[in-house]
Amino acid sequence: MAAHRLVRAGWRVLLLERGDPVPRGPRCAEPSATLEFMPCRDSRSAYRVDSGGRVGSVAGTTCLGGLSVFFGAAAVRWREADFVADPETADRSGACWPFRYTDLEPYYTEAERLLGVAGDDATDPTRPPRSAPFPQRPAPLFAVSEWLRHAILDAGATPTPLPLAINYDSSNGRTACTFCRHCDTFACAIGAKNDVETAVLAPMTGRGLDVRTGAVVTSLAASNGRVTGVRGWDKANQRPFEHAARHVVLAAGALASPHLLLASGFDRLHPSGRAIGRFLTRHCAAIVEGFCNFRPDPEKVFHKQLLVLDYYFGDPRAREAPGQPLGSIQQLTTPPHLLMKAHMPRFLQQVPLHGFVEHLSGLLVMAEDEPQARNGVTVDRSDVDPYGMPRLHVSHRYSGRDLERRRLLVRRAKRILRRGGAWSFYTLDIETFSHALGTVRMGANGEAPLDGDCRLRGLQNLLVVDGSALPTSAGLNPGLTIAANALRAADRLVDADSR
Numbered sequence: 001m002a003a004h005r006l007v008r009a010g011w012r013v014l015l016l017e018r019g020d021p022v023p024r025g026p027r028c029a030e031p032s033a034t035l036e037f038m039p040c041r042d043s044r045s046a047y048r049v050d051s052g053g054r055v056g057s058v059a060g061t062t063c064l065g066g067l068s069v070f071f072g073a074a075a076v077r078w079r080e081a082d083f084v085a086d087p088e089t090a091d092r093s094g095a096c097w098p099f100r101y102t103d104l105e106p107y108y109t110e111a112e113r114l115l116g117v118a119g120d121d122a123t124d125p126t127r128p129p130r131s132a133p134f135p136q137r138p139a140p141l142f143a144v145s146e147w148l149r150h151a152i153l154d155a156g157a158t159p160t161p162l163p164l165a166i167n168y169d170s171s172n173g174r175t176a177c178t179f180c181r182h183c184d185t186f187a188c189a190i191g192a193k194n195d196v197e198t199a200v201l202a203p204m205t206g207r208g209l210d211v212r213t214g215a216v217v218t219s220l221a222a223s224n225g226r227v228t229g230v231r232g233w234d235k236a237n238q239r240p241f242e243h244a245a246r247h248v249v250l251a252a253g254a255l256a257s258p259h260l261l262l263a264s265g266f267d268r269l270h271p272s273g274r275a276i277g278r279f280l281t282r283h284c285a286a287i288v289e290g291f292c293n294f295r296p297d298p299e300k301v302f303h304k305q306l307l308v309l310d311y312y313f314g315d316p317r318a319r320e321a322p323g324q325p326l327g328s329i330q331q332l333t334t335p336p337h338l339l340m341k342a343h344m345p346r347f348l349q350q351v352p353l354h355g356f357v358e359h360l361s362g363l364l365v366m367a368e369d370e371p372q373a374r375n376g377v378t379v380d381r382s383d384v385d386p387y388g389m390p391r392l393h394v395s396h397r398y399s400g401r402d403l404e405r406r407r408l409l410v411r412r413a414k415r416i417l418r419r420g421g422a423w424s425f426y427t428l429d430i431e432t433f434s435h436a437l438g439t440v441r442m443g444a445n446g447e448a449p450l451d452g453d454c455r456l457r458g459l460q461n462l463l464v465v466d467g468s469a470l471p472t473s474a475g476l477n478p479g480l481t482i483a484a485n486a487l488r489a490a491d492r493l494v495d496a497d498s499r
């Protein structure tokens, strides 16, 4: 996204990506092509999860377009209040947004345009103001979504179309979505999902943007308050590389960006460097599957179509903690049975699941988690990976408040599914770092590693513009906010450079 803004301003941009493009085509829709089982993970530089989720060695996803290639396409603006860290959070963690929703609004509009977001927020009870309509209308609701819509209404809540970065238009020279069931955690076989590779990088490549894949950046060099070069390893040619640049924009994700900064010793450049790698947030999320006597999705289609935001700022009718913000609830498409199997207790993995899975209908609950100084990443300099980088360690523990919010949301998700006829439930807490944020956060005060323009304090020409820059996690998917903030930071860079 930052590259897009810079190329539009006439800059020449070299994009260094450690992974390769994900090949598209029918194989993407095979159950085994889900991110869980995909080979686009680089085990040579696996990081260690010391606490939080599945403890052990985890190979990060590396591909052109990043996690957006496999994302679930939900492209939701955060709410106005999300940019004012609530006093409880701010007091404990020092999180402080350097701008407000109104400052980001034009960039949300631009990000929605670039990602071709389809949506309609007329019924959204918490919708923030917008300066332009959504670029596309949402697809009509399928039978399963109509069924869920009624269940949500019966539960006293408001069904809202979930904004999606998916192409529904076949008149624009692109292939329109065929509503297959392999979207979330899969790369789109036909290129209808508007991921960053498909919708942003491909149209720019060769027009000011030079993309080098298989280029593992291993460190940044600096002197006299400026980054002087980027060093790394060229996987195809098996040799090191080095590039000099007037400006460097780091967008390696909320685990890999602090990894690079710590490996480069940039935590020692400015007192705020102490916070690099800390305050990791990841949402406190869970999937709730309801079992029905009937098959909720007889058409067997993609049906991630509805969003519930009635509890985002608290549930006024709740007996416990009525004013406590909880987060969002989103519809989920029935997952492939192989994926379900992988997450089942071992004794259930022997059971033939295909028929069983068709009786499930799922909701994703997503609660904001607190930024805490103890949560984050560190490097172990005594353990060096084959690229010469110190091993990354990740540790995270939810606070009692995080877990409570999720518990209350799970209860509301079950109520909705129960209204639709589900009578038994299976809840899976999400333990991955797929929504990692906050590890190189921006802030108006000098304690945050990034200033309000996403510039690393202590260096004049290094921006960090991925999820690590966001000081709090809100209760909604992060992708569109990361995209809008990257456009904003690049815009500020172009402005500052032209002065």
Ligand SMILES: Cc1cc2nc3c(=O)[nH]c(=O)nc-3n(C[C@H](O)[C@H](O)[C@H](O)COP(=O)(O)OP(=O)(O)OC[C@H]3O[C@@H](n4cnc5c(N)ncnc54)[C@H](O)[C@@H]3O)c2cc1C
Pocket: 016, 017, 018, 019, 035, 061, 062, 063, 064, 065, 066, 067, 068, 070, 071, 072, 073, 074, 075, 076, 184, 185, 215, 216, 217, 218, 251, 252, 253, 254, 256, 257, 260, 434, 435, 436, 465, 466, 467, 468, 477, 478, 479, 480, 482
């Ligand atoms: C299965 C799944 C579903 C999701 N669904 C949604 C959703 O529906 N909506 C939503 O908003 N969000 C969703 N997310 C989250 C969203 O995809 C991420 O928040 C977002 O992509 C993060 O963007 P980023 O720029 O911070 O980092 P990334 O997308 O991780 O991009 C970082 C890039 O840097 C590259 N890189 C890393 N290290 C190096 C290095 N040393 N040298 C060179 N290159 C490097 C990586 O290969 C990658 O391409 C989902 C995530 C997953 C995994």
Ligand code: SF4
Pocket: 166, 167, 176, 177, 178, 179, 180, 181, 182, 183, 184, 186, 187, 188, 189, 190, 191, 192, 193, 302
């Ligand atoms: S649902 Fe549509 S966008 Fe998603 S993978 Fe299938 S065809 Fe692609």
